[in-house]
Each structure stands twice: as structure tokens, then as C-alpha cells.
Amino acid sequence: xxxxxxxxxxLSVPEGENLVLNCSFTDSAIYxxxxxxxxxxxxxxxxxxxxxxxxxxxxxxxxxxxxKSSGRSTxxxxxxxxxxxxxxxxxxxxxxxxxxxxxxxxxxxIP
Amino acid sequence: xAGVIQxxxxxxxxxxxxxxxxxxxxxxxxxxxxxxxTMMRGLELLIYFNNNVPIDDSGxxxxxxxAKMPNASFSTLKIQPSEPRDSAVYFCASSLGLAGAMFxxxxxxxxxx
Numbered sequence: 118x119x120x121x122x123x124x125x126x127x128l129s130v131p132e133g134e135n136l137v138l139n140c141s142f143t144d145s146a147i148y149x150x151x152x153x154x155x156x157x158x159x160x161x162x163x164x165x166x167x168x169x170x171x172x173x174x175x176x177x178x179x180x181x182x183x184x185k186s187s188g189r190s191t192x193x194x195x196x197x198x199x200x201x202x203x204x205x206x207x208x209x210x211x212x213x214x215x216x217x218x219x220x221x222x223x224x225x226x227i228p
Numbered sequence: 229x230a231g232v233i234q235x236x237x238x239x240x241x242x243x244x245x246x247x248x249x250x251x252x253x254x255x256x257x258x259x260x261x262x263x264x265x266t267m268m269r270g271l272e273l274l275i276y277f278n279n280n281v282p283i284d285d286s287g288x289x290x291x292x293x294x295a296k297m298p299n300a301s302f303s304t305l306k307i308q309p310s311e312p313r314d315s316a317v318y319f320c321a322s323s324l325g326l327a328g329a330m331f332x333x334x335x336x337x338x339x340x341x
Contacts, residue, residue: 148326148327149327151329151330153332159334159335160319160332160333160334160335161319161321161332162332163329163330163331163332166328166329168327169327206271208271208330210326210327216261216273216330217273218270218271219270220270221270
């Protein structure tokens with residue numbers, strides 16, 4: 118069974134700083150990995166989707182990378198802003214299909 | 229497209245009552261998923277459908293839970309009878325293809341007293 122871990126559980130950074138969020142997974146036979154953002158009391162918003170054949174995806178200030186062999190993905194946020202404050206979740210699809218989510222990293226960007 | 233639509237947004241009920249949650253996926257998407265989110269367990273997949281057919285319901289916690297998808301634009305998740313431990317946020321999501329990007333609805337916050 119796929120297990121997805123996100124460390125740290127919470128992160129606080131000053132505005133303008135570049136930061137990296139980490140995601141690790143146990144089953145490297147994934148077919149994709151997705152990063153989501155969740156604001157308090159809201160649903161999940163898809164940020165980036167990396168297919169198993171890809172190494173990275175970029176959208177604006179966000180860049181996600183995937184290394185299947187090591188079972189890791191990172192989400193890089195450049196020039197962080199207070200509006201980036203949210204919980205970021207990664208999820209991987211593997212096997213017969215179980216899109217498994219990590220518990221998330223709660224990011225606070227301090228003005 | 230309006231995105232994934234869920235109703236109701238909030239539901240408060242008493243233990244033992246029947247609860248029905250509703251979902252309208254994004255038009256054209258062929259996969260529909262029901263998730264439950266709690267502080268303790270995070271996001272858990274309950275069941276998913278492909279072209280209206282249930283594919284995997286191994287995440288459904290008990291026989292008290294049932295889900296249907298009578299057509300491509302509508303799905304329900306029913307809990308009967310409800311219990312306080314069912315209190316959670318229930319999300320519906322849809323995607324185009326199994327490996328496609330997944331889009332979530334706003335969720336239904338269920339409180340069982």
C-alpha cells in the first residue's frame with residue numbers, strides 16, 4: 118500500500134523567501150504525482166500534475182519535480198507571498214489506483 | 229464550466245438519521261471520486277467510479293455507507309444510519325482519465341450529533 122509523507126508538517130517563512138516543500142512516497146511505480154493547495158475551510162485546488170514519464174512541471178512561481186527512483190517530489194515556491202499561505206498536499210497514484218494523499222505541509226508566509 | 233458542485237455545503241444531523249450527499253462532476257470527466265477528510269486521518273478515498281460504474285469501494289468504512297452514480301452528471305453518497313464518528317468533510321472530485329488532473333468540489337461539512 119502506497120504511503121505518502123510530507124515533511125515538515127508546518128513551515129513559517131518571511132515574505133520574499135524561496136522555499137521547498139518535500140513529499141516522499143513508498144511505491145515508485147506511480148503513474149502520476151499531483152500537488153494541491155487547500156485554504157482553511159475550502160476544497161483542494163490542483164496546482165501541478167507530473168506524469169510518471171516527466172521530471173518536472175512549472176506554473177508561474179511554482180516548480181514541482183519528480184524523482185521516482187528515490188521516491189521523492191519537491192514543490193519549489195519562488196519569492197513567497199503572504200497569499201501563498203495555505204496547506205500544500207501531494208498525492209500519488211499507483212498500483213490498481215489509490216490516489217494516496219500526504220497529511221500536508223501548512224505554510225505561513227509572514228509579511 | 230462551474231467546476232465540481234457539491235450539496236449541501238453543511239449538514240448537521242442527529243445520530244441515527246440518514247444523510248445524503250450530492251455531487252455533480254465536471255462535464256466530460258469520466259472518473260468520479262468520493263473522499264473523506266478528518267484531522268486525524270487526513271484525506272481518505274472512499275470509492276471511485278469510472279463511466280458511472282463503481283470500480284473500488286474498499287475505502288467505504290462500513291455497510292452504513294453506500295454510493296451511487298445513476299448517470300454521468302450525478303452521484304450520491306449515503307450514510308444510514310449516521311453516527312458521530314462520521315463527522316468529517318466529504319469531498320467529491322472528478323478527472324478525465326485515471327491519470328488526469330483531479331478537480332475537487334468545495335466539500336460538505338457533516339456534523340453528526
